[in-house]
Structure formats: C-alpha cells, structure tokens
Amino acid sequence: MLLLKLIQNEWMKLFNRVSTYVMLGILLLGIVLTAVVIFFNQTESSDLPSEEDWKQELTISNESYKQTEEEAFNYFTESYAINQQAINNYRIENNISPHEETNVWTYMDTNILLIQLIGVFVIIVGSSIVAHEFNKGTIKLLLVRSASRNQILASKFITTLLFGILLLAITFVLSFIIGSILFGFDGSSVHLSAIDGEVTERSRILFLGLSYLASSVSVLMLTAMAFMISTIFRSETIAIALSVMLLFIGSTATGILALFTDWAKYSLFANTNLELYFTDGPLIEGMTLGFSVAVLIVYLILFLFFSFLFFKKRDVSI
Amino acid sequence: MSEPILSLRKVNKKIGKNHIIKDLSFDVYPGEVFGFLGPNGAGKTTTIRMIVGLTNITSGEIIVNGNSISKNYKKAIENIGAIVENPELYPYLTARKNLIHFGRMSNNVTKEDIQHRLELVNLDHVKDEKVARFSLGMKQRLGIAQAMLHNPKILILDEPTNGLDPAGIRQMRDYLRKVAKEEGIAILVSSHVLSEMELMCDRFAIIQKGELVQVEDVSSEEQADIANRHIFEVNDVEKAKDILLSEYPDIAIEIHDNLLQVDATKEQIGSFITYLTSKGIILYQVIREKQTLEERFLQATNGEVS
Numbered sequence: 001m002l003l004l005k006l007i008q009n010e011w012m013k014l015f016n017r018v019s020t021y022v023m024l025g026i027l028l029l030g031i032v033l034t035a036v037v038i039f040f041n042q043t044e045s046s047d048l049p050s051e052e053d054w055k056q057e058l059t060i061s062n063e064s065y066k067q068t069e070e071e072a073f074n075y076f077t078e079s080y081a082i083n084q085q086a087i088n089n090y091r092i093e094n095n096i097s098p099h100e101e102t103n104v105w106t107y108m109d110t111n112i113l114l115i116q117l118i119g120v121f122v123i124i125v126g127s128s129i130v131a132h133e134f135n136k137g138t139i140k141l142l143l144v145r146s147a148s149r150n151q152i153l154a155s156k157f158i159t160t161l162l163f164g165i166l167l168l169a170i171t172f173v174l175s176f177i178i179g180s181i182l183f184g185f186d187g188s189s190v191h192l193s194a195i196d197g198e199v200t201e202r203s204r205i206l207f208l209g210l211s212y213l214a215s216s217v218s219v220l221m222l223t224a225m226a227f228m229i230s231t232i233f234r235s236e237t238i239a240i241a242l243s244v245m246l247l248f249i250g251s252t253a254t255g256i257l258a259l260f261t262d263w264a265k266y267s268l269f270a271n272t273n274l275e276l277y278f279t280d281g282p283l284i285e286g287m288t289l290g291f292s293v294a295v296l297i298v299y300l301i302l303f304l305f306f307s308f309l310f311f312k313k314r315d316v317s318i
Numbered sequence: 319m320s321e322p323i324l325s326l327r328k329v330n331k332k333i334g335k336n337h338i339i340k341d342l343s344f345d346v347y348p349g350e351v352f353g354f355l356g357p358n359g360a361g362k363t364t365t366i367r368m369i370v371g372l373t374n375i376t377s378g379e380i381i382v383n384g385n386s387i388s389k390n391y392k393k394a395i396e397n398i399g400a401i402v403e404n405p406e407l408y409p410y411l412t413a414r415k416n417l418i419h420f421g422r423m424s425n426n427v428t429k430e431d432i433q434h435r436l437e438l439v440n441l442d443h444v445k446d447e448k449v450a451r452f453s454l455g456m457k458q459r460l461g462i463a464q465a466m467l468h469n470p471k472i473l474i475l476d477e478p479t480n481g482l483d484p485a486g487i488r489q490m491r492d493y494l495r496k497v498a499k500e501e502g503i504a505i506l507v508s509s510h511v512l513s514e515m516e517l518m519c520d521r522f523a524i525i526q527k528g529e530l531v532q533v534e535d536v537s538s539e540e541q542a543d544i545a546n547r548h549i550f551e552v553n554d555v556e557k558a559k560d561i562l563l564s565e566y567p568d569i570a571i572e573i574h575d576n577l578l579q580v581d582a583t584k585e586q587i588g589s590f591i592t593y594l595t596s597k598g599i600i601l602y603q604v605i606r607e608k609q610t611l612e613e614r615f616l617q618a619t620n621g622e623v624s
Contacts, residue, residue, distance in 0.1 A: 005422040012419065016410050020470045137406035142465065144370040145423045146392050315373040 006155030007162070009131065015164060023121040028174075030114050035178050038110060042102040042183070054097050060090040062104040069245055074259050074277040075285040083194035083280055090192060095299040099155055100189045104179030105204040111175045118171065119219040119247045122164040127230040127239035129156045129312070132233045139316060146170055153231070153311045157304070159221055164216070202228060207278075214275035221272055221296060222247050224303040233308040256282055271295045323348050323397070323472045324369065329378035331528075333398035338364050339528045342376070346472065346504045351494060352513040353451045353522030354508040355615060356458040363403060363571075366476050369506075370400045383471055396424075399470035405461025409415065409450035411458050413441055416449060417467060435463040439493070454481040458490065466497070472504040473497070474563055479514050486574040491518045512612045522619050532617045548587055550578035550594075551602040558599045565593055 005068040013022050049057070065088075066080040072078035091098060100106065130153070131141040135249075140154060193200050222243045230239035254269035266271050266282045269294035276283060322345035331339035339361045346352045356362050357579065367373040369380055371387050371394075380387045385394035405418045417435065421427035436442045439459035442455060449457065458478055465473055476495075479487045498505050509515050524531040552558045555573050562571060562580070570581040580590065587604065594601060 002423070010417065011420050013411065016408075016412075016415065044336070136405065136409070138408055140372060140402045141406065141420065142423075143372060144395060144398065145468075147423050148392070212416060216432050287528055317365070318547065 003151055003155055003158075004245060005022070005149055006147060007159055010155050011161035011162070014125065014129075014159060019058070019124075024170075025142075025168075027114065027117060027121070027171065031111065031171060031174050031178065034110050034114070035107065035182055038102060038107055039182055041247075044146055045101050047300055048097070048099050048126050051095070051097070054099060055092050058092055058098065065302055076258065076283050079196070079281050079285075082197050086194040086197045086199050087192050090194075096189060099185055099298045103183050104176065105208060107179035107183055108172075108175045111171060112215055113160055114171050115212065115219065116247065117214040118157060118164065118167045119214075120244055121167060122219055122223045123226045123243045123247065124236075124260070125163050126157075126227045127236045128161040128170070129160055131134055131230040131234050131236040131239065134166065135236070136315075143316060147311045150308060153308055157307070160227065161220070164219060164223060168212065169183050172209075195279075195281040201250070209276060211275055214278075217274055217296065218247065218250070218269070218272035221268060221299060222250075224300055224307075228303040228307045239289070243307070244316075245297075249273075255283070257289075264293075266295060268296075268299050322346060323383055325381040325505065326365075326369075327379045327381070329365070329368060329375045329380060330366060331361075332376045332426045337528065339368070339376075342380075342525065342528070342530050344523045344533050345532065346506050348471065348504050349498055349502045350507060350520040351498050351505045351507060353519035354455070354506055354525070355512060356508075356510065356525040357619065360525050362510075362525065363476055364526070364528075366400070366506075367403055369474060370398060370402060376397060383392055384483055394469055396468070397471040398474060399468065399472070400474040401458075401461040401465055401476060402474075403476050404480075405455060405464075406456045407460055407464065410448060412446050412448055414515075415454070417464055420464045421467050424523050430463060431467065435467060438462045440486060440489075455483065455486040458482060458486075462490075462493070465501075470503070472506065474506045474609065476508050477510075478507060479509065479511060479583065487514055494518060506617040512615050516612075521553055523614060527621045546581065546583070547607040548580050548582060549605045549607055550580060550590075551604075552594070553600040553602075559592055561594060561597045561599065561602060562590060566590070610619030 010073070019264055061161060062085050065085045069078055076111040077079060090096070097316070126233040133142060143149065144227040169241035181195050189204070189218040191202045193202065226239045229242060230236060233239065251273060254264055254267050255265070255277070257267065258270060265287050270283050270287070274289065282288065324346040326345075327464065328341050329339055329342045330337070342361075342365060354362055354365070368375050369382075369387065375388055382394040383397040385397075387394045407473075411419065413436065413552055414432065417432045421432055425432075433442075436445050441456060441459055441463065444452070444456070444591065449460065452460065454520050458481075462475070462478070465475070473494075479490055482490060491514070494505055494507070497503055501557075507515065509519060521533065521535050523533045550558065555576055555578055558578055559571055559573060562569065562578075564587075569586070572579045580587070582590065587606075591601060591604060
C-alpha cells in the first residue's frame with residue numbers, strides 16, 4: 001500500500017537526521033537525570049512521619065481547605081478544596097498515609113514532567129517534516145510522482161504521531177525498568193482522587209498509565225497545530241515558537257481566563273487536561289469528559305482540515 | 319512521426335496581472351531530444367512546473383501520453399520523470415537511500431532496478447556516501463537516475479547542464495542521446511546555453527517573454543530549398559562578382575575580406591560553380607557558412623539574450 005511505503009520513507013528520513021538522535025539523547029539524559037536526583041533524595045521508611053503526626057498535618061490542611069472553600073470565588077477552586085478535604089478525611093479514616101517511601105511509582109510520577117520535553121520534540125518534528133522539504137526544495141521531487149498530495153501529507157502527520165508514541169513508550173518503559181531496579185516496589189500506596197466529594201481508590205500503575213496518556217493529549221493537539229502552521233507558512237520557526245510557547249503557558253493562560261468567563265471552556269487548553277475528569281473534577285462547572293473529547297476532536301479536525309487545504313491548493317514555487 | 323508523448327495546447331499562465339505564458343503550443347515525440355530554449359525569465363521553468371503539475375494552468379491543456387495533467391494527474395504523471403531546476407535530493411541520505419526513497423513511491427521498482435540505475439549514471443562506487451558530499455555533476459546524475467527509476471516515457475530536465483564542467487556536459491549529452499535512441503524515451507531539456515543544446519537536441523522550441531518564437535529541427539538549414547550563406551574563394555573576386563551578377567541579377571552578393579559572400583540554395587550554388595568555371599574563374603573552395611543555433615536564436619529573439 002502506497003501510504004505505508006510513504007510512512008516508511010518519512011521514518012527513514014527522520015532516522016537519518018542527526019537532530020533526531022540529539023532529541024533521543026536529551027530524552028534519555030532526562031530520564032537518567034531524574035533517576036539520579038531522586039536516588040540521592042530518597043525518602044526512607046525512617047524518614048516517614050508517625051501516624052499521629054501526619055493525621056495532625058492533614059487536620060490542619062483541612063482547616064485551610066475549609067477556609068478556601070468558603071472564600072472561593074470560582075467553581076474550580078471551590079470544588080478542588082472540597083475534594084481535597086474528602087481525600088484527607090478518607091486517609092484519616094482508612095489509615096492511608098500521604099507519605100510513602102520512594103518507589104518506582106513516585107519516580108514514574110516525576111517523569112511525567114518529561115512529557116513536556118517530548119512535547120517540544122514532537123512539535124519540532126511536526127513543524128519541520130513539511131517545512132524542511134520546502135526549505136531544501138526536495139518537495140518538488142516528492143510531488144511530481146503518482147502519490148497524491150493528500151497521501152504525502154497524511155504520511156507525514158502519521159509519522160510525526162508515531163515518533164511521539166515512540167518517545168512516550170521509551171519514557172514509560174525505561175522509567176519503569178530503571179525505577180524498579182533503583183527504587184523497587186516497597187512502600188507503594190494506592191492513588192486517591194475525589195470528584196464531588198466522592199473518593200475513588202485506584203491502583204498506581206493504572207493511574208500512571210492514565211496520566212501519561214492524558215498528558216499526551218496536549219502534545220497531540222499542539223503537534224497538529226504546529227503541523228498546520230508549518231504547512232500554511234512553510235516556516236519551521238514560526239510553527240515551533242508558537243506551539244512551544246502555548247505548550248508551556250497555554251493551560252496557565254486558560255486557567256486565568258476561566259476565572260473570568262465560562263466561555264473559556266471552549267478554548268483548547270481548558271480541554272486538554274483530561275486527567276481532571278478522573279482526579280479533581282472539571283475545570284468549569286458543567287464540563288464533562290464527553291464535552292472535552294468533542295471539543296478536542298473539533299480542534300483536531302480544524303487543524304488537519306486547514307493543513308490539507310493549504311497543502312493541496314498552493315502552487316509550489318521554490 | 320508517431321503520436322506525440324507530450325502535447326501543449328494553447329497553454330496560458332497568469333499570475334495576477336502578469337501574463338507569464340501566452341498561448342504556448344508544441345509537441346514532443348518519442349525518441350527525440352527536444353530543446354526548450356529561451357533567455358532567463360522567458361517562462362521555461364514556469365512551463366515545466368505546469369507540465370509536472372507543480373503549478374496550475376490558467377487556460378489550455380497539457381496532455382501526457384493521452385492524459386490531461388490537470389484532469390487526470392495520476393495517470394499523466396506516471397509517464398513523467400523530472401528534475402525541476404536543481405536536482406534537490408536529500409543531502410543526509412546516501413545515494414542508494416535516495417533512490418530507495420523515490421523507488422518506494424512507484425510500483426515495481428526493485429533493488430536490481432536501483433543498482434542498475436546507479437551503474438548507468440556511474441555512481442555505483444559512491445552509492446553508500448551521503449549526497450551532501452556529492453559534486454553538482456554527481457547530483458545531476460543521481461537526479462537523472464531518480465527521474466528514470468519508474469521507466470517514464472518522457473524525461474523532463476530543467477537546465478541539466480547547469481554547473482557541469484565540459485567533461486560532465488559531454489557525458490550528460492552522450493547519456494541523454496543514448497537513452498533517447500535506445501529506450502525510445504522523449505527528453506525535454508530546457509536551457510539558455512545554446513552551444514550545448516545544438517549538439518544534444520533533435521528539435522527545439524524557442525520562447526521569449528512567455529511566447530513561442532519558433533519550433534524547428536536543429537538540422538533544418540541543410541534542407542535544399544532554404545537559402546544559406548556560401549563563401550567563395552576565387553582568384554579574382556571583382557571579376558567573379560560581375561560575371562555572376564550579369565547572369566543572375568537577383569542574387570544577394572557581397573565582397574568581404576577578399577572573399578565572395580553569396581546567399582543561395584544548394585541547387586543555385588551548383589550552377590554558379592559551373593558558370594564561374596566556364597568563364598575562366600579559378601575556384602579554390604566553396605564553404606557553406608553554418609548558422610549556429612546561437613545565431614538563429616539571436617535572430618529569433620532579436621538579440622535579446624539576458
């Protein structure tokens with residue numbers, strides 16, 4: 001099938017470029033670095049506070065959440081305070097300490113931060129996979145063949161996604177391997193979350209998988225956006241700069257926006273954090289998982305629609 | 319001649335108010351090397367872009383092996399192998415990987431085909447080196463190899479001799495002529511360097527400011543009914559001129575550097591020689607002055623070469 005061969009081509013080109021190996025190297029370095037830092041700052045069982053101490057600590061924290069709840073001026077702050085109190089009460093009742101020894105799950109939890117890094121790399125690949133062909137002029141030899149422009153662009157988008165999945169899989173699997181060797185499984189606890197004051201207990205591995213996937217949603221959306229920008233402007237720089245900036249400040253900006261208007265729920269970043277629906281409840285009252293998924297799909301379709309529209313229509317004049 | 323493999327019919331290209339290509343029509347037939355000549359900026363590359371579908375045609379039609387490039391792109395483009403402007407291959411891939419890349423985009427290109435093409439363009443010894451290290455001539459040859467991977471019926475090359483040294487140009491010329499004759503492929507070559515085209519092409523078209531100026535055979539001057547300039551070296555030019563003018567008063571005749579210049583057809587020249595000899599003039603030699611492609615080009619474009 002032609003599309004498969006085109007993807008094979010894109011993959012070959014990607015892995016014959018030095019920059020790809022630089023990215024892989026930096027990611028590996030990141031994984032090793034967090035392991036080293038955590039290794040030298042491990043919480044041993046002797047460091048853990050006594051039952052009396054942490055129960056005391058949670059009671060104090062609940063008082064401050066209570067105050068936040070009463071003074072809260074927006075939906076999310078209020079529901080967050082309610083949920084945290086519920087979790088703390090659950091801990092006290094069921095004797096589940098919030099403190100635990102360093103183990104493979106705490107290490108993997110930390111490495112979710114690396115998904116931001118993966119985001120930057122996938123955005124770079126998504127921005128350059130089209131623009132690079134234009135900059136080097138190779139797009140002409142690529143287009144004057146029987147593959148349609150749709151097929152060529154599709155192969156490039158799919159390759160970018162596959163690259164993202166590869167980086168994610170490397171991070172998840174390698175973190176698990178390194179974590180289980182260095183830190184082991186001892187002292188691991190369950191994961192607690194609460195929505196509308198209802199507490200749910202989940203296994204750590206399941207929740208980590210969920211977190212990794214949920215964190216990848218914003219990477220996927222920004223990659224599609226970077227892909228669109230680079231296809232329209234045929235410039236790697238604009239696409240990378242804009243998308244990376246949004247990757248880092250997008251959710252903060254949306255959080256601030258959400259304080260003032262409910263319309264913020266239609267913005268991209270109010271919906272990328274799907275994890276919220278499993279942990280703390282929606283960002284804005286009335287939002288549901290289905291709503292967010294629908295909004296994300298609309299954005300994704302728009303980004304891809306404009307990418308294909310511009311890629312097909314334009315004359316190649318380089 | 320047989321059916322044309324490439325046919326341009328009243329092709330126009332407008333970008334905004336600029337009328338870049340005006341009513342351009344010509345045909346290219348299997349087995350011929352067709353020169354597409356014109357000064358820089360005449361619209362050669364724009365025309366090639368339209369033929370390979372990189373830019374839209376404003377009006378008119380381009381037919382490749384019976385398929386319209388705008389209506390049936392896929393079928394039409396299958397017959398074309400092309401290099402547009404520079405042979406821009408992936409610098410970070412090796413020569414072989416570049417060919418594997420383009421080979422995957424067509425059906426039935428085997429490892430053996432790739433090896434065969436590498437050998438034909440004499441790049442077998444460097445096939446595992448990155449293209450970034452190649453000279454322009456090597457890139458041109460690899461460009462031709464990628465254009466011919468899928469056995470196209472017409473090869474379109476935009477300025478293929480650009481940046482080549484004389485040996486490279488000669489090699490390219492021999493290779494293209496061989497391919498055209500042996501494989502029966504039509505080759506469209508654009509260029510503004512005319513001396514090279516003269517030796518490479520069977521026929522040529524000249525365009526200027528987007529308009530076709532003329533299409534003709536490189537060898538057309540040898541046709542008997544066209545008046546060509548001939549130079550006569552004789553023992554007495556003045557006397558020879560008078561003798562000729564008395565018998566043939568209409569002919570164009572001039573004395574230049576103690577030589578006689580006469581514009582006449584092959585047949586006329588024969589009778590001039592007999593007549594002059596019979597009147598006692600001694601003829602040392604008669605040379606037909608060949609008009610080079612360059613001179614014809616200058617004539618056709620009124621000397622406007624960029």
